[in-house]
Amino acid sequence: MSGFSDEQLAAIRAQFPALAAADSPTSPTSGYIFAENAGGSQVLLSVAEAISSYLLTTNVQMASYALASRAESRVSHGACAAAALLGAESPDDVMLGQSATQLVFSLSMMLETRVLADRAAGAEGAWQEGDEIIISDADHETNRGAWTRLATRLGLKLKHWPVTRVSNSESKYAVTLDPKVLETLVTSHTRVVAFTACSNLLGAFTDIGSATQVVRKVAKDALVCVDCVAFAPHRRITPRSWDVDVAFFSLYKTYGAHVGAMYVDPRVKETQLARLNHFFLHTPHAPPGMYPFQTSSVQYELNYSIAAVADYLVSLGTAKQVPSKVDWNALFGRASSEGELTALSRSEVDDALDAAYARVAAHETTLLQVIMPVLLKWADKGLRIVGPEDASSDARAPTIAFVLVDAQGNHRVGTSKAIHQALVRSAIGAQQGHMYAHKLVSSLGLDLADGVIRLSFVHYNSADEVRRTADLLTAIFQTLV
Template sequence: MGFEVAAVRARFPALADGRAWLDGAAGTQVPESVIDAVTDVYRSGLGNQGAAFATSHRLGGLVADARRAVADLVGAPDPAGVVFGPSTTALTYRFAGALAAGWRPGDEVVLTELDHEANVGPWARAAERAGAVVRMAPLDRLSGTLRTETVAGLLNHRTRLVAVTAASNLLGTMPDVPAIAAAAREVGAVTYVDGAHHCPHAVVDLPALGADLYVTSAYKWYGPHLAAVVAREPGLLDGLAVDNLRPVTGTARFELGTNPFPALAGVAAAVDHLAGLVEGPGARRERLARSMAGVVRHERGLAGALLAGLRDVPGLSFLPGWEEPAGRRAPTVSFRLAGWSPAELAGELDRAGVNAWHGTAYALGAAEALGIAGSGGAVRASVNLYNDSSDVSRLVEAVRKCATGRGPG
């Protein structure tokens, strides 16, 4: 079963500008239902949790609803394992500090070249402060993949943490996270998985994925600028000491200050939006699995058309990873064009009405490994559920005009 993309597009006010929004890996647009949910909180009155009056109870309910929504989205067994924060970067620094409190000199952490810097820098700095050793798993330069055996070969009884992405936001490739998590578990290491570019493009099943901690950003799946770390087993959080005020207990210990109630309402609305893309009965988790399966099929079709359209453009070269099977990559395509810097090409695409990212996308390890960090990175086009074939055609035609010496105008 699928969904009618024209009907879905009509729910997103930003798309009315007529542009091809192919920059979702940097942040997606939001549907009207999310906008309404956020503004309704402001209209209904604000306060704080813990008071006796009705507004306080309502706001506390928003927090609980948001935890349940994210747990359903990623298939987590218990909403008590959902921790909110302003961004994946902020939350990763928070958890790096908490986990590193138990590290000792000589302990080891395993990071990867494939990861966004947000899943590298916080751990590297925490390891440095603790006297722990950082071991970096290299990506395969030819295929753009992170091989399981490469990561597993770095693990030993001193390994305390494995931080790995579930999908590269630059190359699109998806490591075998279940296998990596299983290898980490064998040596007693915690697995922290960056799902920021994975969650919008997959039917996420946290127990099957095997990650101990999974971080995701709502603004990558049509919600507000808010992020969440989800623990596969909430008991893992109980054993972590974090700085907070004395009255704060439970999961809220990881969340500093007053909750952003309007944004949390938007998070729940975004999950409900995803759950309703494909019609059918069932609890929200069941509906999410059905809808996200439809999203995956739709996005893979568009990404395949995008790759096919760009393959024969003179002077165009893809970054490694584009030849991976559709099931092993996100619908993200990064490329360079001879004679054009990525910034120049992105500028021409802008003039053609196409939003596409350029640069390293903060995936510094991958960009450095591929030798493009110092030359502008690449142009990245990322397909999302609200994109259609006309978006793909417009980008392909604009790039083709640039390749043949004609500007899109």
């Protein structure tokens, strides 16, 4: 599968107001390079229009009258789109919330409430003190903090899956998560295994299938929770094929609004989670899906806007310059009140999303092959890639972190900040610090305040933008090292 032609990339960028402004010679942000997409992508115009439309035309509560029914259909439209993006069998297996962090915290509270009830009832198979939770050192704090606190509250043993050096590299910073290491950690007492599909700092893809196989061989009923926040902009989320129980991502890092989406395996929902919503939603007659389990209602206008992201991604796979509006409700057998929607089968949606991400991967290889050789040329001067040094999109996303080290291999504290300041002065949006991967940066012996420099590109970045960034970095390095 090929990537995007110049014409196709221009059409893609035109759908993002911030990118269109950067491409305009008369804009105040003309020439600006958005290279901090792992922190938050740019938003589609169609997403902003969807939010505005909902608030201005259907901003009512759910009820049994015509306008309220249309509002409810729109909320369902977004939930069904989220289910398609998460590879769920039903939108009833999807929980939506204000952020990925909030969703994981809510999940931990559902588990805790159920565990305490099971312990009090003396239920067979209840989690006991001394049982284990495994978290990865490569993760954003979203998929660490909630589990760390849960372990403390329930008297569980917390284990860490450390990063290890990539076999073909001599650099101590060229690390990733190796499922073989997980084999030494999982026992019959393991209850939760939480790890990232793609590190938001290392940019490395985790072998999810192999990791899950390791868990299932020893602790078949352990809950496997995968953070896909840094993965979703680059590759398709397929939790059922991975055999994981929970997978989540953030729409605001995938071209949408500030809302999170989480797949929860229906078996886990029924056997391991407690309902946290109002007491009258705890009965057998409560609404289906995740609503009785959540602590509150959903953000209606933001949920509706998820459909615009899904429409856009489908259009990437079908090579349509103007995305069609898909009938996401119909995809799951629900009635829709929206007009002029395109009916697609599940296989058509799956094929389109597969094709979209294949084209994204091909384009990302082009971007990586521009930037990685330039960075690696400075290895003898102390530049170290933090993560795989591979320029193939099979191994990594174009989320690239690096540091400068001295002759002894120690972090030259202050250089990350200096490089970052030089980049932003030249209208290149980058980031510097620990990126909320606090444990990872600490474990590598890097200064937490200075941290790494991170460049994070996505499919709407052009090879020319990456080349301009590489040229500027070369000039910075010439003065700094």
